[in-house]
Amino acid sequence: MAAEANTSSPVVLQKDLATVLRQVFGPVGQVLIFLVGSAVALGLIVVLLGLALEGSQPGLLGRVITILPLVIIDGMIRGFLFATIALGYTMVYGVLEFINFAHGEIFMVGAFVGAGFGAVLTGAGLIQGFPALLFVIIAVLLGGAVSGLLAVGIERVAYRPLRGAPRLVPLISAIGVSLLLQDLVRLIVTNIPGLGFNARFDSPNMGAPIRLFDMPVGERLIPVTLNPKALIFIVAALLMLVGLNYIVNVTRLGKAIRAVAQDAPTASLMGVNVNQIVALTFLIGGSLGGAAGVLFGLTIGTVNPYLGFIPGLKAFTAAVLGGIGNITGAMVGGIVLGFLEAFVASYLSLFTGGAFSGASYADMAAFSILILILIFRPAGLLGEAVTQKV
Numbered sequence: 001m002a003a004e005a006n007t008s009s010p011v012v013l014q015k016d017l018a019t020v021l022r023q024v025f026g027p028v029g030q031v032l033i034f035l036v037g038s039a040v041a042l043g044l045i046v047v048l049l050g051l052a053l054e055g056s057q058p059g060l061l062g063r064v065i066t067i068l069p070l071v072i073i074d075g076m077i078r079g080f081l082f083a084t085i086a087l088g089y090t091m092v093y094g095v096l097e098f099i100n101f102a103h104g105e106i107f108m109v110g111a112f113v114g115a116g117f118g119a120v121l122t123g124a125g126l127i128q129g130f131p132a133l134l135f136v137i138i139a140v141l142l143g144g145a146v147s148g149l150l151a152v153g154i155e156r157v158a159y160r161p162l163r164g165a166p167r168l169v170p171l172i173s174a175i176g177v178s179l180l181l182q183d184l185v186r187l188i189v190t191n192i193p194g195l196g197f198n199a200r201f202d203s204p205n206m207g208a209p210i211r212l213f214d215m216p217v218g219e220r221l222i223p224v225t226l227n228p229k230a231l232i233f234i235v236a237a238l239l240m241l242v243g244l245n246y247i248v249n250v251t252r253l254g255k256a257i258r259a260v261a262q263d264a265p266t267a268s269l270m271g272v273n274v275n276q277i278v279a280l281t282f283l284i285g286g287s288l289g290g291a292a293g294v295l296f297g298l299t300i301g302t303v304n305p306y307l308g309f310i311p312g313l314k315a316f317t318a319a320v321l322g323g324i325g326n327i328t329g330a331m332v333g334g335i336v337l338g339f340l341e342a343f344v345a346s347y348l349s350l351f352t353g354g355a356f357s358g359a360s361y362a363d364m365a366a367f368s369i370l371i372l373i374l375i376f377r378p379a380g381l382l383g384e385a386v387t388q389k390v
Contacts, residue, residue, distance in 0.1 A: 023249040024242055027328035030382075031241065034332045035079070038339040039072045046347050053351060063350060069215060069224040071346045072339075077230050077299070079338025080237035084292035085315030086322070086330035087244060088151075088285035094325045095261045095281045096159075098167055101174040103289055104312020105181035106151050110143035110290025111201070111297035111307055112189060117142055118202035119194035132204045136232055136298065139203075140291045147290020148283040155282040160275070178309075186305040198304050201297040206232070233295045240288055241331050247284065248327065257281055310363070314341075317370040323380030332381055341366050 050064035085107050092100045117139050121127040158177050162170045189195040209225035216222075248254040259267040260277045268274045296311070297303045314337065322333025345362040373380065 020250050024246045027245050027331070028238060028242060030328050031083075031238070031331045031335060035076065035335050038336050039075065042075075042339055042343045043068055043072065046343060049347075049351060057353065060350070064347070066215075066222060067346060069212075071342050073224075073226060073230065074346070075339035075342035076234060076335075077338070078342050079335035080234050081292065081296055081311060081334070082315045082318040082337050083331040083334025084237045084240055084295070085289055085311055086319040086334050087240065087327065088289040089316055089319045090325060090327055090330040091244075091281055091285035091288075093319070094327075095257060095278055096163070097325075098170050099174065099316065100159075100285075101171070101312070101316075102154060102177040102181060103151075103285070104308035104315070105178050105185070106147045106154075106286050106308070107289040107293040107296075107312060108303070108305065108308030109150055109181065109185060110147040110293030111303040112185060112195070112199065112293075113143040113146045113290065114139040114294035114297050115199045115201045115303050116192070116195060119199070122202045123194055127202050127204055130204045132206050135204050139294045139298070140236070143294035144287035144291040147293065148287035151282040151286025151289070152279050155279060160278075182305050182309070189305065198302050201301050201303055203298055227299075229299045233299055236291070236295055237331075240291065241327070244284070244288070244327060253277075253280065314366050317366055320370060320378075321373050321380055323382040326380065326382050329380055329382035336381070337366060337369065340369065
């Protein structure tokens, strides 16, 4: 019998390892499939439109193809931004089934923490000689820690007393917290030297743009480059997805989170501290939002107290598009929305001969998608991750 147990043990361990790898890295594969699929599908659509309009606008097809790689890169950056913020919405919704509309401001606080770290180094004269990768790691950890603790405090003060109230009540509370944080941060940062309303996000030199390839257009070769900051953002977003999937699907904390999401009263009877699990959920979601805020501030170079409002709404749209409550769906929805917005912003003006500015109508495209999804597929692309309680 002992020999049989020893023989079967490695098989069980191997199976468990395979399951863990599938649960942790499988969603990354789904995200990459949607990323490539969105880029190919939208790229094919704009090329066909350029070909169809070539007769009325000579040279249009060449211009369409010339900017296509840059538009795809822009769509990736936008998509991973929306995706990282949407992860926080999804975490909270999965447990409490309510939308934390203050999450955009938690994202904004993380951006200011990163900007503050950069300002401290600049004031000390250390910013230029500071190792770039170490700067990013410290800024992300600081921003994630502060935003995570802020999210826990908000849950304790503004949401926990309303947990048994009708759903509209905590929703109104979340909107109030959002407005409060905007003005509170504005009051604080405008009185801190080195920051101000439009704070510059100082950072060490990240290096020259990475040359990906040269694209032949006619007789010319157009270099296609990727900013190192954008590459850091994309890699960090994928690592966040992997880490979050590991926590939720493999660890005991993740099992407790899933138990509370499925049936909080029963989980409480089984010994799970529901209040503690909810607080930890807000900590994880807030930390992800704060880290995303640091990376976004690093990418665009300036931050302000209203930075998180529109990205927060678009991230909510991304979460609904992918299937709110579904972690992989949040990433997928962000990717798809980012590509759609980038293509509208870049090509609408080109196809209409300048009659419509694409950048002005990109927001309209994002929220039109939200309306259409709510009407025709409210469960989202990957379906809402809910369970039937009996």
